Amino acid sequence: MSDTITFYGYDRCSTCRKAKKWLNDHGIAFKDVPIVEQPPSRAELKEIWKKSGLELKKLFNTSGKKYRELNLKDKLKEMTEEEQLDMLASDGMLLKRPIVVADDRVTIGFKEADFEKNWLK
Numbered sequence: 001m002s003d004t005i006t007f008y009g010y011d012r013c014s015t016c017r018k019a020k021k022w023l024n025d026h027g028i029a030f031k032d033v034p035i036v037e038q039p040p041s042r043a044e045l046k047e048i049w050k051k052s053g054l055e056l057k058k059l060f061n062t063s064g065k066k067y068r069e070l071n072l073k074d075k076l077k078e079m080t081e082e083e084q085l086d087m088l089a090s091d092g093m094l095l096k097r098p099i100v101v102a103d104d105r106v107t108i109g110f111k112e113a114d115f116e117k118n119w120l121k
Contacts, residue, residue: 003103005030005119008040008095016098019110023100028119030100039092040099042085048099049085051106056084059108066093067100 007023007030009016027040040048049056057076061067070095076084088094100107105118 004072005100006033007031007098007100008035008092010035010092015110018064019098019100019115021121022112022114022115026120031061034036035092035095035097035099037092039089039095040114042089045085045088048101048106048108050110051101051104054108059088060084061094061096064093066091069088070094 002034005028007020009032011017011034019058020032042104045059049059052058060072060076062073067073079087096108098107098110100115100119107114107118
């Protein structure tokens, strides 16, 4: 596989640890990027979102403390896509994780079936 896989994760996140273990167990090399210290840029997020085929709100970490503190559940409905992208780019803790991305593929969160489909090639 020629394309580089980038893994945006958070070390204290159990889902990220499971995803990393899965990739390692399957011998899949990746570049590990700490999502809090080095969140994807706004442009990268837009690209990740488009590749994912998901609704933009699916990129938010809805179970996160920051999401609840900012009352985003209600605010997201009123925000434009551009405002949502700005919000996501402003704080890595708002992003659902892990985000695993390569040239033409992306997974958000960790579901083993999705990882098998996307990363075992």
